[in-house]
Amino acid sequence: MFSIIFCLLSSFIIAYLLTPEIIKVAHANEIHDQPDERKIHAHKVSRFGGVAIFFGFLISMLIWSFIENQLMNIQYFAAALTAIFMIGIRDDFMPLKPSIKLIVETFAAFLIMYLGDIRFTSLHGLLGIHEISIYWGYFITLLTVIVITNAFNLVDGIDGLAGTISIIIFTFYGSWFFLNHNYTTAIICFSLIGGLIGFLIYNYRTQIFMGDSGSLILGFAAATLTISFINQNAVMKETHFLHFISPISLVSCILVYPLFDTLRVFVIRILDKRSPFTPDRNHLHHLLLEAKLTHIQATMLVSLFNICFIVFAIVTDGNDDNLFVPIIVFTAFLLSLLLKVIANKINGKPTPIAEDSNDFTQLQIGKQVK
Secondary structure (H helix, E strand, O other), X not given: OHHHHXXXXXXXXXXXXXXXXXXXXXXXXXXXXXXXXXXXOOOOEEOOHHHXXXXXXXXXXXXXXXHOOOXXXXXXXXXXXXXXXHHHHHHHHOOOOHHHHHHHHXXXXXXXXXXXXXXXXXXXXXXXXXXXXXXXXXXXHHHHHHHHHHHHHHHOOOOOHHHHHHHHHHHHHHHHHHHOOOHHHHHHHHHHHHHHHHHHHHXXXXXXXXXXXXXXXXXXXXXXXXXXXXXHHHOOOOOOOOOOOOHHHHHHHHOHHHHHHHXXXXXXXXXXXXXXXXXXXXXHHHHHHHOOOOHHHHHHHHHHHHHHHHHHHHHOOOOOHHHHHHHHHHHHHHHHHHHHHHHHHHOOOOOOOOOOHHHHHHOOOOOOOO
């Protein structure tokens, strides 16, 4: 118990003290995210907050894992996350081609799959499939890691959003692993939470962004923890109070915002005959800004809905994943459509029902910006 508290505190202190120094270095060397017509901030902001999160997390995790003698297999996760961090910080300094990032993400996924043995061995009844071959396990694990990692990168669009959503996710996983006596993974979760809190104090004031170095490591960590949660949940006795009968539905709700928002904007862009990676203002957090909410208000509202989805999944646990996953997606779609209607009403625009059918299908909002 004390190791969990101290790893959270130590990572918080490191990130809290390191973040203002990063801001000073960025200002001294004129390394900023510059405002332009595609950005939602009006002044120059450092985009290297991921450095504070990463070092706060890494130092704290290694110290308290060592003290608790819980270092076994943690080195593979640390190595993989370091690779993700390196490609993220490189992209923050000089944008990289998506293919280069994909190669590094594949390498990092290989480290946790092959060396760390963190991979899917079953789909747990999803689509009627249970046990899968080792090769399918590698493929599905790789796909999961890449999708979740980049989903976090794509939803990092307003102050505090990616960090706050990550705290919610890691708090659930960390508490579950701790109660299940998996202290190694719990230390990972709470070290991340401490680093995020230290960073968010400055991020909420728009003094610094986490950048790709931050959003990518959060996404990779969330993907790894999700796979670990599903695997560990599967080997528990069904009578155990921590066991979930519908784990796929639960993780869909835990990750509902980054996954659904990414799916939504990809569909919109493809329907518009554009690359799914084309920047625009179709994200749900942009709709909230269109509805005249501040960054903090939008972040809190999205976080509240994310928590509601998690509570819903816990309360309804025991139902068929094949039924509830589509229900989750459909519910999220209805909420996003309602938000679109509200944003249009506030801005005096036609509602989606009254708009051109093509615009309604695509749910587009405004001109293309990131």
